Amino acid sequence: MSVTHEKTMLKAFDNTALQRAMQLARETLEIEADAIRAVLTRLESDDSVARAVGLLFNCDGRVVVSGIGKSGHIARKIAATLASTGTPAMFVHPAEAAHGDLGMVTSHDAFIAISYSGEAAELLSILPIVKRMGAPLIAMTGKPQSSLAQLADVHLNIAVEKEACPLNLAPTASTTVTLALGDALAVALLDANGFREEDFARSHPGGALGRRLLTHVRDVMRSGDAVPQVAANVSLTEALVEITQKGMGMTAIVDDAGRPVGVFTDGDLRRMLERVQDFTKVTISDVMHANPRRVHPEQMAVEAVAIMEEFRINQMLVVDGDDKLVGALHIHDLTRAKVI
Template identity: 55%
Template sequence: MTSSFRDAALQAIAIERDAIDALTDRIDQSFTRACEIIMACQGRVVVTGMGKSGHIGKKIAATLASTGTPAFYVHPGEASHGDLGMITGQDVVLAISNSGNTSEVLTILPLIKRMGAPLISMTGNTDSVLAREAEANLDISVDQEACPLGLAPTSSTTATLVMGDALAVALLDRRGFSAEDFAFSHPGGSLGRRLLLRVSDIMHTGERIPRVGEDTPLSGALLEISLKGLGMTTVIDGQGGLSGIFTDGDLRRTLDRPVDIHATPIADVMTRNGKTIRDDQLAAEALNIMEELKINALPVVNRDGQLTGAINMHDLLRAGVI
């Protein structure tokens, strides 16, 4: 019994994989035309479709909206009962129907045409009414459904979803949509924190910055490290500029050799020209530096190289960057 479950599942995956592979040759002039229509759109992409096509359409609309192409989904049945007012002549309509002859979608076609909204279709039948009426039709036909009965939309919905993703990614690339642009559409959760949070938002400032002068004895530096709790202290020169850093790791290396912690100035054992990060950089960049160098804290400087703060791994953890 277990084997038959596995065999059926593998067969379904193989069929759907073939359906996806078949899309490669369909990224053609019609696909390019669809992209051009959407790029020229002054409004939004209105996605519509019935049943399973509608469910896939909702996801495609969400993907477009989160990658720089304003979009939303309208149920074609509801469109016939008032929701058509959500569509304007400045919008582009993306209609999805495997048969290309879904009655609820065809019912609203004359009204879409009348308002002048360009029509893009995704159909499994390139000779259907919907395909013929569209300015660009994206072929999502499949040889067979993964359902052994050939009834449940499976391969066809997968092909539709992948074609929608291909469309969204092509548009994203043309728009030059960046990770920061993406973050503004996803401000909540760890994704938004990783992409939007700046070092200046979470760094220690003012009196909370661990710092000592170059002539401070090692014992005094250790007291500052303990007091400020960041596992390090910055070292400041006579003009107030950053001249070095002394960390827990430096302490371990220092104690491997004979030193008088009360007489040895911190300038003799500190790390000069250590790694820093600017306060206007992303907190995620601070994390990358720490992980790459296997360190737990960084001094923070402004664009002029002046010390403005300090940050450590715990700060990144509390902020949800990790």
């Protein structure tokens, strides 16, 4: 597209066109919100959702979700939401199912078929086989008298008064309702299965929540020679050399058994500058903070973050079951690991 043509198009989108666009955007949201409320009211008068949840909860296998066209896109999302919230699920394309993928479905599975008209030929061609397998069938359609609805063990009525599309053609309100109802099933199952935050993290190890809930102190702590430590009888000058070399802004002070008895930080040094003139005469044990905060390697990294935030510190020592120093943790280590 040329620059001139692009500028012409921008000029053509005048204030009147902008107002029209905003009006349609508002109407779309209102129509879709009204459609969800209407379905909620309708479903409150029957037990179809409860029966669907019961079938899915008692499923020994997986929940197979299928649909074609826009319904297929919604089916993929519903399957993904179920799988990520503790209900094993997968999407199967009905056309591919008719050419071999139906072998993925077993009698232990539950099948959710989505078609607003309830007459999608690709779905109807495979559902008799699904029924013969003995897999329970849940249908989501906008036509209770449709072929698909009549085949189903449970029918969820997703009928809408109108689509948000000004031509009343493109699936808009109907797909929103279907997606919302799929989310409702997933949330109900999540609760019934006792699915918790830790379970969600295990299925999302690459996400922020997964990193926060699955990362242990041992995964991010510094260990070995990277841990700054000195004996209690060394001079402050020697301790400062250790702080500088290890680059953690602090050093642990340990006893002969390797147990931390204190800590000294850059902040402590800055505060000393006003009152100490000759560092060579100061022993680190004279100026250290005794009984430093510590964590264990097996603790969750978020626990270390909570302690750091509570006591407003940037470093912590890591000790084993015998209280021996095995590592050190800096707030920057937690930031790099995206725990915070």
